[in-house]
Amino acid sequence: MKRVFCSSNLKVGFAGAFFLSIALSLISCTSKKNNLANELRIASANLKGLDPVATGDETSSNVIALLYDTLFQYQYLKRPLTIEPNLADGMPQVSKDGLVHTIKIKKGIFFSDDASFSGGKGRELVSQDFVYSWKRLCDPRLASEGFWLFDGKVEGLDDWRKAVQKDGKNFDAPVPGFQTPDSSTIVIKLSRPFYQLHNILAMVYTAPVPKEAVDKYGKEMVNHAVGTGPFRLESWTRNSQISLVKNPHYHGVYPSVGDTGDAEKGRLAMAGQKIPFVDRLIFYEIVEDQPIWLKFLKGDTDITAIPKDNFDAAIKNKDVAPDLAAKGVKLDRAPGYDLTYTSFNMLDPLFKNNVNLRYAVAQAQDTKTTIEKFQNGRGIEAQSIIPPELESYDPNFKNARLEFKVEKAKEYLAIAGYPGGKGLPELEYMVTNSSTARQGAELFQTDLGRLGIKVKISAVSWPQFLERLRDRKFQVTGAAWVADYPDAENFLALLYSKNASPGPNNSNFSNPEFDKLFEQAARTPPGPARNALYQKMRDISAEQLPIIPSTHREGYSLYHGWVTNYKANSVIVDRFKYVQIDVPKRTQLKEKL
Amino acid sequence: MKGVKNNSIWLDAFFKLKKNKLAFTCLIIIIFYFAAGLLCALGVLFPHYALTNNDRSYLPPSPEDWFGTDIFGRDVLARSFHGIKISLTVGLAGTGLSVVIGSIFGAIAGYFGKVTDDLIVWLYTTLDTIPYILLLAGMSFVLGGGLGTLCFAIGITSWVNLCRLIRAEFMKHREKEYVHAATAIGSSHFRKIFVHIFPNVFHIIIINFSLGFIGAIKSEVILSYLGLGVEPGTPSWGLMITDARLELSRGVWWGLAAASALMFILVLAFNLFTDALREALDPKLRGKL
Numbered sequence: 072m073k074r075v076f077c078s079s080n081l082k083v084g085f086a087g088a089f090f091l092s093i094a095l096s097l098i099s100c101t102s103k104k105n106n107l108a109n110e111l112r113i114a115s116a117n118l119k120g121l122d123p124v125a126t127g128d129e130t131s132s133n134v135i136a137l138l139y140d141t142l143f144q145y146q147y148l149k150r151p152l153t154i155e156p157n158l159a160d161g162m163p164q165v166s167k168d169g170l171v172h173t174i175k176i177k178k179g180i181f182f183s184d185d186a187s188f189s190g191g192k193g194r195e196l197v198s199q200d201f202v203y204s205w206k207r208l209c210d211p212r213l214a215s216e217g218f219w220l221f222d223g224k225v226e227g228l229d230d231w232r233k234a235v236q237k238d239g240k241n242f243d244a245p246v247p248g249f250q251t252p253d254s255s256t257i258v259i260k261l262s263r264p265f266y267q268l269h270n271i272l273a274m275v276y277t278a279p280v281p282k283e284a285v286d287k288y289g290k291e292m293v294n295h296a297v298g299t300g301p302f303r304l305e306s307w308t309r310n311s312q313i314s315l316v317k318n319p320h321y322h323g324v325y326p327s328v329g330d331t332g333d334a335e336k337g338r339l340a341m342a343g344q345k346i347p348f349v350d351r352l353i354f355y356e357i358v359e360d361q362p363i364w365l366k367f368l369k370g371d372t373d374i375t376a377i378p379k380d381n382f383d384a385a386i387k388n389k390d391v392a393p394d395l396a397a398k399g400v401k402l403d404r405a406p407g408y409d410l411t412y413t414s415f416n417m418l419d420p421l422f423k424n425n426v427n428l429r430y431a432v433a434q435a436q437d438t439k440t441t442i443e444k445f446q447n448g449r450g451i452e453a454q455s456i457i458p459p460e461l462e463s464y465d466p467n468f469k470n471a472r473l474e475f476k477v478e479k480a481k482e483y484l485a486i487a488g489y490p491g492g493k494g495l496p497e498l499e500y501m502v503t504n505s506s507t508a509r510q511g512a513e514l515f516q517t518d519l520g521r522l523g524i525k526v527k528i529s530a531v532s533w534p535q536f537l538e539r540l541r542d543r544k545f546q547v548t549g550a551a552w553v554a555d556y557p558d559a560e561n562f563l564a565l566l567y568s569k570n571a572s573p574g575p576n577n578s579n580f581s582n583p584e585f586d587k588l589f590e591q592a593a594r595t596p597p598g599p600a601r602n603a604l605y606q607k608m609r610d611i612s613a614e615q616l617p618i619i620p621s622t623h624r625e626g627y628s629l630y631h632g633w634v635t636n637y638k639a640n641s642v643i644v645d646r647f648k649y650v651q652i653d654v655p656k657r658t659q660l661k662e663k664l
Numbered sequence: 665m666k667g668v669k670n671n672s673i674w675l676d677a678f679f680k681l682k683k684n685k686l687a688f689t690c691l692i693i694i695i696f697y698f699a700a701g702l703l704c705a706l707g708v709l710f711p712h713y714a715l716t717n718n719d720r721s722y723l724p725p726s727p728e729d730w731f732g733t734d735i736f737g738r739d740v741l742a743r744s745f746h747g748i749k750i751s752l753t754v755g756l757a758g759t760g761l762s763v764v765i766g767s768i769f770g771a772i773a774g775y776f777g778k779v780t781d782d783l784i785v786w787l788y789t790t791l792d793t794i795p796y797i798l799l800l801a802g803m804s805f806v807l808g809g810g811l812g813t814l815c816f817a818i819g820i821t822s823w824v825n826l827c828r829l830i831r832a833e834f835m836k837h838r839e840k841e842y843v844h845a846a847t848a849i850g851s852s853h854f855r856k857i858f859v860h861i862f863p864n865v866f867h868i869i870i871i872n873f874s875l876g877f878i879g880a881i882k883s884e885v886i887l888s889y890l891g892l893g894v895e896p897g898t899p900s901w902g903l904m905i906t907d908a909r910l911e912l913s914r915g916v917w918w919g920l921a922a923a924s925a926l927m928f929i930l931v932l933a934f935n936l937f938t939d940a941l942r943e944a945l946d947p948k949l950r951g952k953l
Contacts, residue, residue: 360913378910380910381914443718444718444735502896507910509896516897517736520714530809530895
């Protein structure tokens with residue numbers, strides 16, 4: 072019996088080993104095949120969707136920017152950031168009063184093939200596509216988060232919106248401010264000067280979307296991509312991975328002008344060559360930091376941000392740790408153009424009418440600890456809402472109310488009418504339910520606990536977080552804003568009353584003086600006069616503190632030795648189209664990992 | 665009468681448990697946990713568990729800090745002990761609620777039968793078709809986080825097994841002579857259910873309570889791990905484990921170890937004790953001891 076038993080076990084064992092070896096060899100073949108593929112692989116957070124007007128988060132924008140294209144873009148290598156034509160055929164002609172912008176678009180650019188087109192073949196891009204897409208962005212029925220870009224700036228847009236609100240059939244009515252004299256010319260007529268117009272035309276919100284696709288897919292546009300971008304959508308499994316394939320007909324070329332040090336780093340070697348260089352781009356949707364990091368260490372992703380818990384292992388003395396450097400890993404540091412902040416919901420009477428309570432919270436916050444524990448020292452304490460990379464930033468400006476001084480905070484709390492926190496109801500601090508966000512909330516809870524203020528942490532999912540911001544259903548929260556374009560106006564817009572939720576003014580702050588200055592600045596050309604207006608607005612925000620500026624972060628990216636041409640910048644959302652993979656080098660270096 | 669008292673199921677079970685050294689040790693461990701949880705709740709044990717000291721973050725275990733410190737320099741041992749308080753609260757409240765729902769529904773279904781039985785059977789069969797963790801996670805997601813809602817979610821999603829058992833027992837007991845006798849002397853339905861039949865099925869409730877208790881503790885840890893559990897900032901084992909999974913990459917293992925060890929010991933002790941209790945109380949198994 073024993074022998075039979077063993078024999079049958081052996082058979083099972085041999086069969087198991089046989090299938091296992093086949094499976095392993097398949098995995099090995101797949102892995103080798105993957106190494107040989109000219110693919111760029113990136114770990115990404117979960118995407119909300121692919122419709123340019125329906126998504127406003129950074130993660131989705133990074134992908135949409137590769138599928139759709141915009142009229143303008145930022146020069147990839149040059150700093151400070153400079154705008155240049157993309158789908159536009161040259162920079163626009165602007166009338167003397169700055170109100171009329173005439174833009175010619177490139178000819179011979181086609182949308183990607185899609186079933187929504189007759190015969191399934193993508194048709195040529197025309198100027199009417201832009202106008203159609205901008206009308207979608209402004210359509211009140213879609214309630215796009217990006218409407219604020221055009222809000223109050225385009226001739227006749229408000230009337231058109233009212234008409235559409237009344238009856239959806241009015242969508243086809245013309246907007247006087249968006250005109251198309253011919254299929255390759257767009258004329259934008261502004262109702263007031265708008266000096267950031269070209270910047271917003273570089274944002275993915277304004278990318279052209281064909282009407283045929285919207286007619287076919289409707290709300291399902293969030294799951295489809297029919298653009299003119301450097302890549303085309305190959306497949307997308309939600310919350311898993313999205314795969315993009317090279318658009319062989321893409322019009323773009325690699326830049327010939329770089330910044331100091333770019334030539335030495337080999338970033339100009341491909342000057343004038345057609346882009347994109349990689350055949351396929353895969354974004355793995357991974358929520359957790361640990362698998363993101365492990366995937367990079369294994370060489371399964373090519374470029375990564377550094378999770379906070381892996382920073383000490385990755386970076387030594389502000390450079391790549393020796394063990395990683397020996398494996399060919401490189402570091403790219405870039406200014407974040409960003410602001411992290413604590414936001415009060417100014418519609419809540421508790422905060423709206425009590426500036427001293429806001430001061431108390433501001434002075435109780437230990438920002439140094441935030442930078443040390445959550446940003447690994449990769450940030451500076453913010454003094455205002457304007458980040459240091461921008462022209463109107465004043466390095467000498469200090470806001471004493473942002474200093475971490477518990478005694479002063481207690482004084483303000485007493486003036487606010489809540490000495491020692493007595494009589495103040497428990498505050499609700501909303502965060503996303505990631506470990507890092509929760510720990511950040513715990514720090515806030517501890518900071519305010521020193522004053523006797525009780526804080527209840529409400530941890531919600533990312534979509535719930537966005538929804539509650541949009542519906543104005545929160546009391547206090549932590550947030551971050553990454554610049555859409557390099558202008559302080561983009562940060563000051565966070566406090567403009569007409570941008571209240573669902574716009575970017577999530578604090579729902581409303582101050583007539585601030586609004587007046589904001590509108591005045593919008594009519595003022597770039598220069599010292601506008602900077603002075605910006606600084607006045609900065610002063611109001613520092614005085615009123617509807618949001619408490621916390622930090623400005625610096626971006627650290629790591630990339631493997633087989634990646635070339637990579638230069639990080641959070642404003643350049645389509646940066647991956649310039650990246651090149653040295654496939655033989657990857658095969659060679661991956662053996663070391 | 666004395667002889668009858670000596671043969672009572674409870675006294676008999678007590679003596680049997682007393683003889684079982686392993687079960688007795690487990691009972692002592694459980695009592696220790698309850699005492700620790702109570703003392704933490706009263707602020708006697710580790711009253712400064714929330715005290716932060718940013719200069720002492722991530723200190724490894726040492727004679728001063730047995731289980732090291734966390735990101736904010738808080739004592740991990742103190743937080744783990746306060747985690748007992750949360751786990752026991754969830755265990756008691758969540759299982760308590762499920763026992764009440766399961767017992768009442770089971771009793772009503774089994775006793776009255778017919779349409780009442782059909783309705784309750786339909787309800788628990790429907791509920792039972794949804795995988796437990798998914799149902800629990802969905803319920804927590806809808807109700808929102810927090811200790812109270814967590815207990816409620818566990819309570820209203822985990823009563824089916826007990827309901828099924830109690831229903832079967834009541835179907836059996838309602839035909840017994842003592843129930844007919846009670847009917848003959850004019851006892852009300854309420855009296856027959858709660859005064860006459862319930863004491864005879866109470867051992868099933870006790871056993872299920874113990875089993876459910878362990879399940880509730882594990883559910884709390886799982887839900888907190890998924891971000892659907894207790895409020896952030898609360899010293900819960902689930903939250904400690906979810907934070908520790910990221911901290912492991914920087915070599916901080918003690919948060920995970922402390923929470924896991926305390927949970928392991930409690931769950932193991934409860935499992936072994938419940939087994940012994942079942943053997944002592946279940947008439948079908950009583951002869952095996």
